[in-house]
Amino acid sequence: MQSRQQAMVDGKKSKFIELTQSRLNEATNIVETINQAAPSMDQVNILIKHFHQMAGAGGLFRLVDFCQHALEAEEVALALAKKKATPGYSEEINKLKMIILKLSATIDNAAMLTTMGGEGSITPADQAPRPAAPPMQSRVLVVGLSRSDNRSFAAPLFDTIEKSDFLVDEMEGKDVTPQNLLKIKYDAFVIVCPDNPQPAFELARNIRSQRTSMATVPIIFISAKSNFKDKVQAIRGGGDGVFNSTDDPKVIVNRLKKLLEKNKPKRHRVLIVEDDPIQASGLYSFLDAAGFIPFALTDASQFEDALVEAQPDILILDVNLGDVTGFELATIVRQQEKYNTTPIIFLTTENQLQFHVEGAKHGDDYLIKPAPPQLLVATIAGRLERYQTLKDMIGRDGLTGALTHAEFMNTAKRMTENERAGVLYMLMLDIDNFGAINENYGYGTGERVVNELSNVIKETIRSYGITGRIAGDKFAILVDSLTEYELVQIANLLKEEFERRQFETPMGMISATVSGGIAEFQQDMNLNTWFAATRQVLQTAKNRGKSMILKKEKS
Amino acid sequence: MSKILVVEDDEFLAETIADCLIFTGHSADRIGTGTEACQMIRANNYDLILLDSMLPDMNGLDILKGYREDKGTSKVLFLTGAKKNEEAAMELGADYFLSKPFEIDELLSVVNRLTGGATANAST
Numbered sequence: 223m224q225s226r227q228q229a230m231v232d233g234k235k236s237k238f239i240e241l242t243q244s245r246l247n248e249a250t251n252i253v254e255t256i257n258q259a260a261p262s263m264d265q266v267n268i269l270i271k272h273f274h275q276m277a278g279a280g281g282l283f284r285l286v287d288f289c290q291h292a293l294e295a296e297e298v299a300l301a302l303a304k305k306k307a308t309p310g311y312s313e314e315i316n317k318l319k320m321i322i323l324k325l326s327a328t329i330d331n332a333a334m335l336t337t338m339g340g341e342g343s344i345t346p347a348d349q350a351p352r353p354a355a356p357p358m359q360s361r362v363l364v365v366g367l368s369r370s371d372n373r374s375f376a377a378p379l380f381d382t383i384e385k386s387d388f389l390v391d392e393m394e395g396k397d398v399t400p401q402n403l404l405k406i407k408y409d410a411f412v413i414v415c416p417d418n419p420q421p422a423f424e425l426a427r428n429i430r431s432q433r434t435s436m437a438t439v440p441i442i443f444i445s446a447k448s449n450f451k452d453k454v455q456a457i458r459g460g461g462d463g464v465f466n467s468t469d470d471p472k473v474i475v476n477r478l479k480k481l482l483e484k485n486k487p488k489r490h491r492v493l494i495v496e497d498d499p500i501q502a503s504g505l506y507s508f509l510d511a512a513g514f515i516p517f518a519l520t521d522a523s524q525f526e527d528a529l530v531e532a533q534p535d536i537l538i539l540d541v542n543l544g545d546v547t548g549f550e551l552a553t554i555v556r557q558q559e560k561y562n563t564t565p566i567i568f569l570t571t572e573n574q575l576q577f578h579v580e581g582a583k584h585g586d587d588y589l590i591k592p593a594p595p596q597l598l599v600a601t602i603a604g605r606l607e608r609y610q611t612l613k614d615m616i617g618r619d620g621l622t623g624a625l626t627h628a629e630f631m632n633t634a635k636r637m638t639e640n641e642r643a644g645v646l647y648m649l650m651l652d653i654d655n656f657g658a659i660n661e662n663y664g665y666g667t668g669e670r671v672v673n674e675l676s677n678v679i680k681e682t683i684r685s686y687g688i689t690g691r692i693a694g695d696k697f698a699i700l701v702d703s704l705t706e707y708e709l710v711q712i713a714n715l716l717k718e719e720f721e722r723r724q725f726e727t728p729m730g731m732i733s734a735t736v737s738g739g740i741a742e743f744q745q746d747m748n749l750n751t752w753f754a755a756t757r758q759v760l761q762t763a764k765n766r767g768k769s770m771i772l773k774k775e776k777s
Numbered sequence: 778m779s780k781i782l783v784v785e786d787d788e789f790l791a792e793t794i795a796d797c798l799i800f801t802g803h804s805a806d807r808i809g810t811g812t813e814a815c816q817m818i819r820a821n822n823y824d825l826i827l828l829d830s831m832l833p834d835m836n837g838l839d840i841l842k843g844y845r846e847d848k849g850t851s852k853v854l855f856l857t858g859a860k861k862n863e864e865a866a867m868e869l870g871a872d873y874f875l876s877k878p879f880e881i882d883e884l885l886s887v888v889n890r891l892t893g894g895a896t897a898n899a900s901t
Contacts, residue, residue: 227800231881234793274831278858281878282793289878293858706833738819 225562228375234281237369239333242280246326253318254391256302256311269299269318276325287510288328295321309609316524320531323503323518331507360409361389365425367414368392373446375467382471383412386479399543400428404436408510410478415445416465419452423459430460435755438684440481442474464708480644480703490606491515495522495551496569497543505538505598512599522546525554534564536606538598541570565605620689622676630690634700635749646743648756649687649699651675651716653767654735656695663727667696671734674723706742706773713738713771721769735769742774779892783807785856786832786839788853794827797881798888811835818844825892830857831864838865845870852891853864853865 244595249272252265266564277292285315292588293319302314318536362383365371365644369380369392383390388410403425412427415422426441442463443456456464463477496502502518509516517532519525522543537555539548550570567587587601625633637646653659653675660668672695679689686709687701701709716737739759743752755774763772781798785791786809795805806821808814811832818826820841827842830837841853854864855874863874874889875884 227797230796230800234796238793240790274858275790278787278877279790279793281792282881282884284880286878 226350227309228689232285235332237740238279238283239329242276242329243306243326243333245276245701248272249318249322253315257315263303266299266303270296270303277454285328285332288325288332290632291321291324291328295325313527316521316527317531319521320519320528322516323507323520326517326630327503327506327518328510330503331511334507349633359387359389361391361460362391362410362412362478363403363406363408364390365398365403365411365413366394366422367444368394373467375444375471379412379444379471379474386475388475388478395529398425400425403429409441410440410442410482412442412444412474412478413461415443415452415456417446419443419445419456423455423461426456426460431726440478442478444469444474457708457715462703466730468546476653477703489513490535490602491517491532492536492538492602493528493532494518494538495525495528495543495548496520496538496540497522498540501540508598514602521549525551527559527563529555534561536567536602536609538564538567538569538602541568547562563609565600565609567605602705623671624676624679624697625688625690625736627690627692628689630698630700631749633667633688633690634698634753636700637700638743638747638749638752644702645705647701647704647706648738648743648752648754649697649701649709649713649738649740650687650692650739650760651679651697651713651736652760652764654737659732659734663725663729663732667725667732668729670725674725675720675734675736678716678720679725682712698753706740709740710771710773713740716770717769721742737763737768738771739763740771740773779803781805781825781888781892782814782817782821782823782826783827784811784832784837785809785827785829787829790875794884795882797885798870801889803888803892804810811837811840814840815843818849818851819847825852825854825888827854827856827888828871830855830859830862838862838869841866841869841871852892854887
């Protein structure tokens with residue numbers, strides 16, 4: 223029965239692919255016509271309808287990226303409709319061309335997979351092994367609660383988790399054992415605490431102690447009673463959030479979403495410039511399947527716009543692009559400070575080999591066309607890895623591995639400019655009497671103390687925040703997924719933990735204390751005023767006698 | 778077996794959904810315009826109506842509003858592409874909503890939940 227249903231769905235999928243290919247052809251023609259004469263409303267409306275329907279039906283067949291592109295295209299077409307016949311629609315046209323190319327590539331790729339027998343079939347030998355596609359839906363395990371539980375928060379919680387596109391399982395009673403919890407690789411855990419929450423914390427601690435990627439999996443606790451001590455324990459036990467059973471399930475699930483977002487491996491962005499649409503779309507679908515975020519450009523004159531849109535981590539440039547060469551494009555790339563270390567790979571044919579010498583000035587690697595896909599992916603991956611290590615090294619402090627001042631400020635700037643970010647807090651920490659430690663026990667001791675503070679920050683802050691070493695003994699931490707209450711708790715844990723550490727010196731064991739200030743980012747602030755405000759709170763903590771964490775009082 | 782109406786103007790999407798519903802043991806009619814949908818839902822006693830938010834002649838929210846004002850009691854699963862419509866639909870009396878794009882399995886599980894579980898194993 224199941225397989226007959228699958229067969230029916232597969233039949234529908236083939237039909238959808240066919241229909242989409244013809245719709246895309248029509249869209250291409252319309253875009254071409256609009257490009258030459260002012261768009262007519264009828265034409266634009268057909269585009270909107272086509273893209274809308276592609277997005278609507280594409281989801282049925284798990285064509286996630288395809289839907290995303292179709293939604294994008296619909297938005298651009300809607301923008302075009304707003305502009306009507308006023309001049310200045312070339313930007314939309316170019317965007318549409320690019321998205322249609324993406325759509326064609328993804329749908330062609332889907333067509334290929336379908337004729338090959340769908341996912342899970344044996345790939346032909348000339349195909350590189352496809353890295354497993356990222357799972358469409360995250361799997362969440364709710365521990366200690368079932369949907370049919372008679373407590374009133376059970377059903378809404380399960381509903382909200384499901385509505386948010388998660389697959390949700392439940393586990394309760396005798397089934398709940400540390401082993402069972404780890405049997406399936408869940409993407410997140412929601413643990414409902416019993417009246418005595420200790421066993422729940424024990425489970426979390428066990429997950430955190432795993433030596434696999436499970437150790438960083440998001441864990442959220444829900445407890446029926448609000449208890450200050452439990453909350454602190456839950457955070458200490460490795461919880462990424464603690465909620466009450468009376469909290470709005472939407473809020474709980476939003477936290478879950480945010481945490482999962484952070485845990486996702488980064489997908490690298492690749493900009494391909496290749497004037498042959500067939501090769502471009504082939505490269506596109508291959509890189510897409512290999513887990514990259516590809517952007518394909520066939521018209522080199524649009525290169526600068528494409529660069530802005532794609533924000534690539536790596537570029538693949540065809541050497542021979544008609545009017546210009548890939549080398550010339552590389553020069554444009556290198557002129558921008560942001561891209562002057564971005565890897566560039568040139569694609570060239572056998573008889574252009576003499577160009578290699580010239581290209582060595584700008585690029586990192588060559589591939590002779592037609593490049594075997596495995597080689598292409600291996601080359602890209604290798605280049606990216608080296609580039610990433612280098613980039614990390616430049617941005618990180620040699621002693622502590624925290625971000626350098628400049629890199630921290632860059633990150634902070636990005637966070638404050640991100641409108642979707644939640645409430646942001648900055649925690650600034652400064653070792654008390656650090657000058658005296660250096661003077662009395664030597665700089666080596668001072669270095670160890672700083673290093674230890676950095677370690678304690680890593681252990682307690684974990685994935686909650688981004689840490690920068692902003693001066694010799696001063697660290698700043700940006701936090702966007704904790705409430706102020708939780709941050710204050712964690713900062714105090716951090717302080718206590720650090721102050722327990724002992725350092726060996728020629729004059730015997732010593733310990734050090736640390737002060738901290740916390741300030742929330744306010745709408746009327748900019749990065750500098752926020753920074754100054756946090757520093758001010760830290761200064762107050764120092765003035766009031768050190769070894770304490772203070773937060774900015776609400777004005 | 779539940780009696781279901783699919784109101785969706787994308788003919789392909791409507792056909793796919795209807796076929797899947799029939800396959801899982803329901804009966805399904807489909808209709809592509811708001812005016813016809815209004816007539817159909819009043820003339821027939823559907824267990825469930827799958828209602829698209831954007832129809833060529835009418836807005837799905839208006840159809841839902843009119844239907845509930847007329848004391849229509851069939852369950853309504855609202856299909857929408859826009860976040861702001863989700864809340865509006867629930868307020869106007871939809872029993873559930875699905876945001877496009879959604880997957881077939883997702884749709885079927887929601888339908889089964891709303892109809893009290895006509896099962897995927899209903900033998901043919």
